[in-house]
Amino acid sequence: MTQTHPAETAEVDDAELIRWSRDDPEQLAGLFDRYIEQIHRFVARRLGTQAADDIAAETFLTAFRGRASYDPAQRLAGPWLYGIATNLIAKHRRGEERFLRALSRTGTNPLPEPPMADTVVGRVAAQEVDHRLAEALASMSSGDRDVLLLVAWGELTYEEVAAVLKVPIGTVRSRLHRARKKARIALGGDDPTREVA
């Protein structure tokens, strides 16, 4: 976990902001400012930037409408928002699989993206790995993929994944196990998600 959580540097934690927003709806804009970039990036990596523009916006609208049901014991709202985004992504399963299949065939992002001149060299070098991982991700069940990417990209704990996907923690573990196995086979050996202690 190298990423600094936005709320860690703020004076007021997420749960408090959400609580305030029940009486003062615009307080939730604070949550938007803290999380929009990471939620958008998470969605963009799964569906492309264009779809991410809509889904990231919808994530915060959904959060706003559902703020009364937020568990105030969860001081950080990141997992909650990733869960909402994942549910919205679920409506685009076929789109995501098309995206990944196209990526696995070409090794390049099939959706129109802004220019990335400074990353071109790196992308070419990583093309073969991307190709294999895209194929592995596309061939996973959507449930396995959700768990893998919430852990790998969203940096959610198993418990957080279980809570936001509303599945038992054992299910999270078994899904992650299957997903990692597929990724490992695709890369021809090492577990690509294993954390080095």
Place this chain on the structure above:
Amino acid sequence: MDEIKQFLGSTPVITREAKDAARAQLLQAMREPLPQPARRRTFRIPRLAWRFGIAAVAASALLVGYGVVGGDDQSAAYADVKELGERAAKAAERGPDDAYTRTPSPGQWLYVKESIAPLLAEPRPEVDRDRRETLETWYSLDGKQMAIDDGVGKLAIEEVNTGLKSADLAQEPVTPDAVLAKVKASVAATPASPFEQGRGMPEQERAFHTISTLMGGQPLTPQVRAALFRALPKIDGVSVKQDAVDAAGRHGVAFAYTGSRERSEIIVDANDYRFLGLYGENLADQPFPNEGGLAAPALPSGTAGTVKAGAPLMWSAQLETKVVDKPGTRPQQ
């Protein structure tokens, strides 16, 4: 750092434009008035009642192409409402969902053509059993906006202010109990209108009406529609009516709720369970509130007259639905 974590790691961050647009959308939602149930609006704003009559009886995106789906069998009798709910749910699950595979926000609209019995005479809440009006409405696929010809050829686009929307219901888990819980939470969070209070309408009756409104006026995914069909039998007081007639004279089968003052029906085709329309009938003589004109506030203490037992309060028939690219576009234009 491992390969999965790096995979697509060069995806660019959100653009300033997209961020500003998303933030503006959120702020707009924050500044909207608190949602009110459709029925409350119906009686608080009588001049608009016909419009929200439409909102309560319009089609869903699921019904596009739905007519080709066959039912389990052709039998007309149902052992109980649970059986009807199960059969309707299975038919809904087989329905196509291509109208709703995108994020429920921008893009296409659902065109709905229907026949309704218009209000008899405002501000009376009953409809005229002997007249029909053909109405065309467009619903944004996120369920948040509706558009209607204002009668002089100009399209009026309005926000739909029912508490629950299709996007809310599509949030996992989409199970009968979960959608029913959302419906009940919406009912609990919304004060009863003067009309509902005056009728002593219990929570389960308001829940039934909420589902009627959703089925009629919100584009719903197959899963949500199926869950709502299975949720209906779980509401105390909901029964099956073996023969019900919509405003176009088509016979079907209905989920019915008989309250102390009013009987309400959600009518579906007996063979393929597609949504046909709604019917509501007054069961006892009842005063109705005098709520004045368009901008008049609710005046629960005042009454304007009496609605007789047997008077129809709503009657509709859905005639055609089609996904189109923009409001105002009709199929095959």
